[in-house]
Amino acid sequence: MDWYYYSDNGEKIGPFKVKEIRDHVKNGIIQKNTILENANGRSAAAGTIKGLDFPPETIPVPPIESEHNQKSQQSSNIFCRQCGSELPSNSKFCSSCGKSTDEKLYSNNTPYIPITTRRLH
Numbered sequence: 001m002d003w004y005y006y007s008d009n010g011e012k013i014g015p016f017k018v019k020e021i022r023d024h025v026k027n028g029i030i031q032k033n034t035i036l037e038n039a040n041g042r043s044a045a046a047g048t049i050k051g052l053d054f055p056p057e058t059i060p061v062p063p064i065e066s067e068h069n070q071k072s073q074q075s076s077n078i079f080c081r082q083c084g085s086e087l088p089s090n091s092k093f094c095s096s097c098g099k100s101t102d103e104k105l106y107s108n109n110t111p112y113i114p115i116t117t118r119r120l121h
Contacts, residue, residue: 003039006030006046015039018051025052 004021005014014037016024024030025046032047032054046052077086082099091101 005037006034012037021046022052025054 002018003015004018005012005016006024007013021030021036030036030046030052032045034046035043036046036049037043047054076089078089078091078101079086080094080097080099080101082094083097085094085096087094087101093100
C-alpha cells in the first residue's frame with residue numbers, strides 16, 4: 001500500500017493512504033499542481049499520479065445578454081420631434097434640421113415621425 005505526504009504552507013502533512021488522497025482531491029484540498037511525496041521520498045505533481053481523478057477545469061463564461069437588454073442599451077438615442085432623425089442622447093441640436101433638443105420636445109426610445117398635410121387634387 002502506498003503512502004503519500006503533501007506540503008501545506010511549508011508543513012509536511014501525512015502520511016495518507018491513496019483513498020484519503022482521492023478524498024482530498026475530491027474536496028479541492030489537493031490540486032493538480034500540489035506536490036505529493038511518496039514513502040520512498042519521490043515527489044511528483046498530483047496531476048501526474050495515476051488514479052487521481054481531478055474535476056474538469058472550468059473556464060468562466062461571461063453571461064449572455066438578452067436581446068431585450070441589448071436593444072435597451074443600444075436605444076439610448078433620442079429622436080428629433082421636428083424631422084424624426086435619430087440623435088445621440090447628449091445632442092444639443094438636431095444634426096439634420098438644427099432644431100434644439102429641448103427635453104420637452106424629445107423622447108427616448110420612441111421615434112417621432114412628422115406628419116405632413118397635403119392637399120389632395
